[in-house]
Amino acid sequence: MNIVQDLKSAAVQAFASAYNINVAPDSIQVNETKPEFEGDYTIVLFPYVKELRKSPDEIGNAIGAYLKESYNQLVQDYNLIKGFLNLTITNSYWLGFLNENYTNTSFGNGVNTNQKVMVEYSSPNTNKPLHLGHLRNNFLGWSIAEILKEQGNTVYKTCVVNDRGIHICKSMIAWQRFGEGKTPQSEHEKGDHFVGDYYVKFNDAYKAEVKNLVANGMTEAEAEKEAPIMKATQKMLLDWEEGNEEVRALWAKMNGWVYEGFDATYKAIGSDFDKTYYEHNTYLLGKDWVEKGLASGVFFKKEDGSVWIDLTADGLDEKLVQRKDGTSVYITQDIGLAELKAKEFGIDRNVYVVGDEQNYHFKVLKLICQKLSIPAADGMYHLSYGMVELPTGKMKSREGTVVDADDLVAEMIQIAAQKTEELGKVADFSTDELNDLYNTLGLGALKFFLLRVDPKKKMIFNPEESIEFQGFTGPFVQYTHARIKSILRKVGELDLNIDAPTQLHPLEIKLITTIEQFPSVINDAANAMDPSGIAIYVFNLAKIFNSFYAELSIANAETAEEKALRVKIAQLTAATIQKAMHLLGIKVPERM
Known part of the structure; x- marks a missing residue:
């Protein structure tokens, strides 16, 4: 219906x-x-x-x-x-909808579309831990995947880990020089944090060397090229590419530390993947497509031997796909990986959750894949999102000024504990129940705040504002769900199979009509690749319920018919809130 x-x-x-x-x-x-x-x-x-x-x-x-x-x-x-x-x-139409759905656990589900969709998100580098920007990426990717599932698609969640290259070697060379054999275990530190510290140490040492060389007569440009620590890093990268056993062993050890750290963070924030691709396995992909593109006339070779594609007729420009020395560039391996994904999973659509600084890259990638007839090329979609900033401004990982994902999650849970204890309504909770509640509220506040904004917009994240129990926040919606559950527990078991009143109150109609729109809201969010519509919807639903409950009693309704009707409305409201919040990756408590 x-x-x-x-x-x-x-x-x-x-x-x-x-x-x-x-x-x-x-x-x-x-x-x-x-x-x-x-x-x-x-x-x-x-x-x-x-x-x-x-x-x-x-x-x-x-x-x-x-x-x-x-x-x-x-x-x-x-x-x-x-x-x-x-x-x-008519009232009878709304009552028919209510009776059909108040116990319907699949309400909101779409019809099976027989489409296979891959959502790629997170894509971290193994030279630093996840930060606030990664959180927006992870929450967007996970939510869109769940929304697409709800719409009736078969969805695969994937992650591409950038685990090779000059940035990784910077952390490695810094650990060799300054690590003194320390490990995450010896320092009681998460592996990704441990390695990230050495990335910052590299930058500090590099800047000091450049400053010293400039003081001794070099130009800044010359000093940046000649700094010993940078030259050592470049050599390490060449050694890695040539398969040097010692360098490869160090690379594997340090990446192993980081993977353990990532896994812990993913578990804490609720991110999961059906498959993880690693750049060291994929960076050579796409070279065959260079030859095929040359043979078909899609690519052309310049006099220096480099290979390009001319996209000026498509409103873009010429794009390098292979250097003159025969090495590939990022877009080459992305072409190869796009083909690999399509072959492995038979996908119809491929959604890339990547920041808006890569808008041009993904326009070019899709055009190239279409011209090469890569499977599922027409279904490639870049879910572009804006930068997240703090009230204090932008973050820079190489300078150690990023907001660490783990630290932020811990801070959110701490704020949730503080604000909950100030309300003083959890005296009967056990320690485990309290910890679970604080975790649910803290993460819920964080996810809701980051997802309530259109992905394309830049945003400023304010931890204190995000966790208020009133206003456009996750805790407000979570509190409303817990409130409904408390009301239903007090009411107890009722015979709901009785005739409804002939007249409905405007607030009863308003709640039912708002709930009826939920499947359309999911569909719109899926089509727009934008979870913010669901966040806005569930917030409005919670507001309407609170207005409804402030004016109309459930437990003390005047007649048995009114009581049964309002219990059904409350049950369906709670179930809809729970499903909507799940689509945002947020748990809702039974009590708080």
Whole structure:
């Protein structure tokens, strides 16, 4: 049951009966009626004026009268306002929806589309721990994957770990020089934090060497090239690429430390992957496609031997795909990895969750893959998102000024504990229950705050603001869920199979109609690749429930029929909040 589709189908019959014309259901525009007008849903009449050669009011009266008479279980009444047909939906329709769904655990699920979608997110470097920007990436990727699942797709979550290259060697050379044999175990530190510290140490040492060389007569540009620690790092990278056993052993050891740290963070924040790709296994992929592209005329070779593609006809420019020395560039391995994913999983769509600084890269990648006829190239989508900043400004990992993901999660849990204890309503909780509650609230606040904003927008994250129990926050929604569960526990078991009241209160209707929109909200979020619509929706649903409960008692309803009705509404509201929050990766407590 879907009110918009039902109204479109009924309107099709109305146009056929009144004017003997066939109107496609999807061409009929149905919107929620504006709050200042009477009615629930509105049909826009202007598209039919020219074809029918009649005034909007004449068309509206004909369609409205037909719906009221022939679909009297759906349409109770109608009115016309300047070309808009406003329809009031019958109580029986809303009660039918409620009775059909208040125990329906699959409410919101889409129909199986038989599409396979891969969502690639996280993509960290193994020279530093995850930070605040990675959190937005992980939360977006995980949420979009779950939303696409709910829409009826088969979804695969993947991660590409950037575990090779000059940045990785910087941490390695710094550990060789300054580590003195220390390990994460000896320093009682997470492996990713431990390695990240040496990345910062490299930068400090490099800047000191450059400064010293400049003081001795070199230009800054010369000093940056000649700094001994940078030369040693470049040599280490060449040794790695040539398979030097000692360098490879150090690389494996330090990456192992980082992987353990990543796994702990992923577990803490609720990220998971069906497959992880490692750059050291994929960076040579795509070389075969260079030859195929040259043979087919997609690529061309310049006089120096480098290979390019000319995308000027597509509004872009020329793009290098292979250097003159025969080595590949990032986009080459991305081409090869795109083919590998398609072969391994048979995907129809490939969603890349990557920051907006890579917008151009992904435009080029998709165009190249389409021109090379790579499988699923048409289904490539870059879910671009803006930078997250703190009130204090931007972060720089090489200078050690990033906000560590682990530290931020710990801070959020601590703030959740402090604010919960200030409310003083958890005296009967055990220590384990309290710890679980603080973790649920802290992570919920963090995820909700990062997901409530359109991904394309930059945002400022304020930990204190995110965890307030009032306002547009995760804890407000979580508290509403816990409140409903508390109400239902107090009410206890009831016979809900009794007739509903003949009249519904406007707030009862408002809750039911808002819940009925949930599947459409999920569909819109999936199509837009934007979880913020679900965050806005579930916040509004929680607000409406609180208004409903402030005015209408459930436990002390005047009649058994009203009590049963409101219990059903409360049950469906709680289930909808729980599912919506799950799609954002957020748990909701049973009590708090």
